[in-house]
Amino acid sequence: MYFQRVATSKNGQLFYEKLTEICKLINIPFMTGATDDVWMKGIHIDYENLYEFIKVLQYWFSENNYYLKVDNEYFLIKNITSKVDIPKLKYFDLVHVEKEYSSESYTNKYYSLIRVSFWSLQANYSNFPLYTIKGNNKYISKLTQDTFREFVDNNKDLDEFLKVRSSNYSFPIDAVITWVNGDDPEWKLEKEFYSSFHLVDNSNNNTESRANEDERFRNRNELKYLLRSIEMFAPFIRKIFIVTCGQTPEWLNTDNDRIVLVNHNEIYKDKEALPVFNSSSIETQLHHIEGLSEHFIYFNDDFMLTDFCVPNDFFFANGIMKYFPSDTRVFENDIDDSREEYLIADRNAITLIKEDFGKSGNDVMLHCPYPSRKSILSFLEDRYESEFAKCAKERFRSKNDLRPIAFMQYHYGFLKGLAIPSSLTHRYLALYKDTIDRQFNGVFVTRKYKTICINDVAVPTERLSAVNELTIQFLESYFPFESSFEK
Secondary structure: OEEEEOOOOHHHHHHHHHHHHHHHHOOOOOEEOOOOOOOOEEEEEEHHHHHHHHHHHHHHOOOOOEEEEEOOEEEEHHHHHHHOOHHHOOEEEEEEEEEEEEOOOOEEEEEEEEEEEEEEEEOOOOOOOEEEEOOOOOOOOEEEHHHHHHHHHOOOEOHHHHOOOOOOOOOOEEEEEEOOOOOOHHHHHHHHHHHHHHHHHOOOOOOOOOOOOHHHOOOOOHHHHHHHHHHHHOOOEEEEEEEEOOOOOOOEOOOOOOEEEEEHHHHOOOHHHOOOOOHHHHHOOHHHOOOOOOEEEEEEOOEEEOOOOOHHHOEOOOOOEEEOEEEEEOOHHHOOOOOOHHHHHHHHHHHHHHHHHOOOOOEEEOOOOEEEEHHHHHHHHHHOHHHHHHHHHOOOOOOOOOOHHHHHHHHHHHHOOOEEEOOOOEEEEEOOOOOHHHHHHHHHHHOOOOEEEEEOOOOOHHHHHHHHHHHHHHHHHHOOOOOOOEO
């Protein structure tokens, strides 16, 4: 049995409302709010009322869809007294199962939660008796006895006070996804037509180039599962902009007001650069999307979220970007024009940044969602106008590429105090590996990663059918529920 947190739905809200109403009826004083994030409900009670509160839970919520989460272990509420060392509790999470999916071999339970925190009166050296919260809370730790009693007796919502905290996130965050249906016959003909010119014109003798390989454009409906993952695990996302060459997935619910389809010709300054088959070129234009928020997260369509995410995973509350370096470094002195295009792109970016600052970082980022700032990308385009224009004109990956989102914005942003290296739990799944079945199983069983990338490079032709089947099986198992973004 696997448990995974999702955003609170109508049923989770009803659970919270029922629980608080019962506490009022039987006179258990409480206050609410002040949780780790706004998608988690919070109840705060006096530790002296703990056992009475547990009796309420056992009487009213002993069905099988109500659990207690303590130290990452899950117990049915009806088993609290036999399974949990109650005197040692500092807090616990009430888990309400929002959805459930079962097969012959496993059961997934997707839940919302209520954080129940306990307060106790502490002796201290001052003249003001203090109530102190057991455990840690990033917003509040102590209240005078009079204030605590006033708040719990009146069921005060502590979130009223958090609106003015500098740690509160007050800016919108959008998602931008680049997508292509590589199986579309018309698109394939167009790509083949322009590929012939690219091969004739490409004089850099690039022995490592994979610019035209079909693997870069293969379609397993990954976009559908990415959208499911956003709905399940990222309730903070405002709008989702899907950037395409005019294609629309047949399953996509375009009536959903959170979905915005963006054609390449809507964002490219130079229309003669179209059609384009180069992600680096597209990266130079994404900040031109009309209506895009200043803060956004850029997804390739082979990225998925695999655990509950909050804005703090990607941005600081003051708006500064986080970025996620891998263990790989670019050594620009060792990269000539025969190397693979993404390495050349990073070399090019480092060269430009060093011209401005005399130095540059060389971390290659994890292949995971990219926190981005529209203003930084606009500045970079203005600062390096000719280099951006050259990259934008390259229909396929080339020696003129830059990777402004996936590389350049972070190293420039760091030197300007606008981006800070951070960490994010991530798993890169390379489909060409013989062990990919075990890797999929590891992600499914451990549930310990926030994001994954399912990379399609270099899968042998003879294994392609089996790998496709394995990949779809994994995606359907991990993201079993249709989203509101599907017809």
